[in-house]
Amino acid sequence: MIEAWSPQDVYAAEAALEDELASGELMARAVEGLAELVAARVAQLGAETVVALVGAGNNGADALYAVAHLAEAGVTCAAAHDPDRVHQGALEAARAAGVVLVTGAEALEDVAEADVVVDGILGLGGRPGLPAEAAAWVAAISDDAHVIAVDLPSGQAADGSAFDPDGVLADETVTFSVAKPVHLLPPTEQACGSLTVVDIGLAFDTAPAVVRLGFDDAADLWPVPGPDDDKYSRGVLGVVAGGERYSGAAVLSVTAAVEAGAGMVRYVGTPTPEGLVRAAVPEAVHGEGRVQAWVLGPGLDTTSTRREATNQLDVARAALAGEEPVLVDAGGLDLVDDAVIEARRDRPTLLTPHAGELATMLTRLGSGPRARSRTEVERAAVEAEPLRHARALADRTGMTVLLKGATTLVVPTDPSEPVRSQADAPAWLGTAGAGDVLAGLVGTLLAAGLAPADAGALGALVHGVAADRASGGGPVRALSVAHGIPAAVAHLLTRR
Numbered sequence: 010m011i012e013a014w015s016p017q018d019v020y021a022a023e024a025a026l027e028d029e030l031a032s033g034e035l036m037a038r039a040v041e042g043l044a045e046l047v048a049a050r051v052a053q054l055g056a057e058t059v060v061a062l063v064g065a066g067n068n069g070a071d072a073l074y075a076v077a078h079l080a081e082a083g084v085t086c087a088a089a090h091d092p093d094r095v096h097q098g099a100l101e102a103a104r105a106a107g108v109v110l111v112t113g114a115e116a117l118e119d120v121a122e123a124d125v126v127v128d129g130i131l132g133l134g135g136r137p138g139l140p141a142e143a144a145a146w147v148a149a150i151s152d153d154a155h156v157i158a159v160d161l162p163s164g165q166a167a168d169g170s171a172f173d174p175d176g177v178l179a180d181e182t183v184t185f186s187v188a189k190p191v192h193l194l195p196p197t198e199q200a201c202g203s204l205t206v207v208d209i210g211l212a213f214d215t216a217p218a219v220v221r222l223g224f225d226d227a228a229d230l231w232p233v234p235g236p237d238d239d240k241y242s243r244g245v246l247g248v249v250a251g252g253e254r255y256s257g258a259a260v261l262s263v264t265a266a267v268e269a270g271a272g273m274v275r276y277v278g279t280p281t282p283e284g285l286v287r288a289a290v291p292e293a294v295h296g297e298g299r300v301q302a303w304v305l306g307p308g309l310d311t312t313s314t315r316r317e318a319t320n321q322l323d324v325a326r327a328a329l330a331g332e333e334p335v336l337v338d339a340g341g342l343d344l345v346d347d348a349v350i351e352a353r354r355d356r357p358t359l360l361t362p363h364a365g366e367l368a369t370m371l372t373r374l375g376s377g378p379r380a381r382s383r384t385e386v387e388r389a390a391v392e393a394e395p396l397r398h399a400r401a402l403a404d405r406t407g408m409t410v411l412l413k414g415a416t417t418l419v420v421p422t423d424p425s426e427p428v429r430s431q432a433d434a435p436a437w438l439g440t441a442g443a444g445d446v447l448a449g450l451v452g453t454l455l456a457a458g459l460a461p462a463d464a465g466a467l468g469a470l471v472h473g474v475a476a477d478r479a480s481g482g483g484p485v486r487a488l489s490v491a492h493g494i495p496a497a498v499a500h501l502l503t504r505r
């Protein structure tokens with residue numbers, strides 16, 4: 010599991026440890042790990058020149074001390090800096106080690122020619138917007154350079170809230186002690202490249218802000234049946250999906266649920282998808298009955314007035330009014346109104362919108378617990394600040410929100426619980442029907458008794474792994490992802 014703590018918690022943990030250590034010891038630990046990684050990369054790439062971009066704070070000091078180590082080892086190093094705003098001790102150490110200290114036009118030339126750039130402009134203490142001189146350094150970085158960010162790519166928000174296209178886009182980031190939200194959250198994660206965490210000994214007594222499950226966590230969480238289990242104890246899932254317009258969604262959701270190991274799937278549909286499900290998934294049973302959880306919505310038509318469709322919608326509404334855990338997806342999201350929000354208070358509910366659906370829901374319901382502000386929310390705004398908007402929907406509805414995307418976010422109702430962020434899927438998974446598969450897979454985990462946030466994060470991980478294996482590096486269709494779930498789960502359970 011990768012765990013990320015908020016900048017405030019990191020500063021508090023640093024302050025507590027600094028009290029126990031000799032002055033400068035913490036930074037020395039950080040610098041040692043950073044210098045080791047940069048040296049390894051220089052050797053690996055056969056790089057000839059390294060340039061550090063140096064800001065006013067401790068982040069700049071880290072970069073300066075690291076290039077001082079490299080210069081002592083014989084690597085040609087320069088440091089672009091502002092002489093009036095720089096850590097003087099680190100500057101002296103760099104000068105003594107033979108680092109060429111450059112400013113103005115000379116700095117821009119050196120940056121443009123560097124094989125490796127070490128970005129120490131801003132770290133945890135950075136406010137949005139790069140200083141003008143530093144922005145010019147960043148613009149001068151060659152496309153061919155290997156960029157190593159110290160702690161985080163400068164210009165990107167440490168809490169992961171805002172991406173700056175003119176900020177540093179790193180090939181890799183070296184962070185200290187623990188990850189920070191910037192490394193795990195969209196939209197800033199894309200600027201970090203691969204992540205290395207250098208242990209400097211910080212300890213935390215607060216919950217992390219963001220967590221990302223790994224394969225071992227997935228193996229621990231996955232519900233494995235025991236000898237006393239039967240189809241009922243493993244979890245019966247009700248699926249209300251598909252209509253006369255989007256009939257295939259039902260096949261995809263029900264297939265995924267069966268492949269994910271639901272004890273039984275009860276399907277409620279309209280004639281066309283029902284015929285397809287009968288033909289494609291003989292394991293499914295048809296019509297209502299007792300279930301342990303519901304999936305409501307993939308391909309569901311909430312506007313049809315045909316008798317079969319209104320009967321199907323009645324089942325969905327009854328499920329929303331009932332006690333069992335519910336996953337609400339796609340068309341089902343239109344059914345979530347104030348009456349449903351009230352009825353489902355304290356009952357496990359997982360909403361699974363993509364960015365466009367989340368924007369539509371926030372526009373319709375308004376944001377905040379009392380829905381004071383009813384303004385139009387655009388899809389682009391959700392994509393620019395996914396966590397803020399997903400949190401707004403979780404606050405407004407009291408329901409856990411899984412926001413689908415290249416990185417999937419799961420936002421629990423309790424703000425003190427960590428946000429889950431999973432990025433396990435190849436981009437090929439952005440294909441029609443992938444969301445229907447996710448709904449069936451996550452619904453199965455709800456029926457097995459997992460809490461919504463765990464079911465959402467684990468389901469997103471397995472969905473991504475199944476897609477990765479089915480893709481093999483090429484295109485992948487949603488049905489192949491559903492059929493790939495058993496092998497993906499087996500891989501996770503047996504690899505250690």
Ligand SMILES: NC(=O)C1=CN([C@@H]2O[C@H](COP(=O)(O)OP(=O)(O)OC[C@H]3O[C@@H](n4cnc5c(N)ncnc54)[C@H](O)[C@@H]3O)[C@@H](O)[C@H]2O)[C@@H](O)CC1
Pocket residue numbers: 023027035036039040064065066067068069071130131132133134135136137138139140159160161185209
């Ligand atoms: N505190 C510690 O014990 C440790 C800190 N470490 C490093 O220290 C960093 C944090 O250091 P700081 O708190 O000094 O923060 P930063 O190094 O991020 O820099 C903050 C400084 O930059 C200025 N600044 C911030 N945003 C600006 C902007 N947009 N435009 C112009 N100036 C701006 C601030 O006024 C301040 O002087 C971490 O990211 C990490 O690299 C590591 O050495 C590990 C130990």
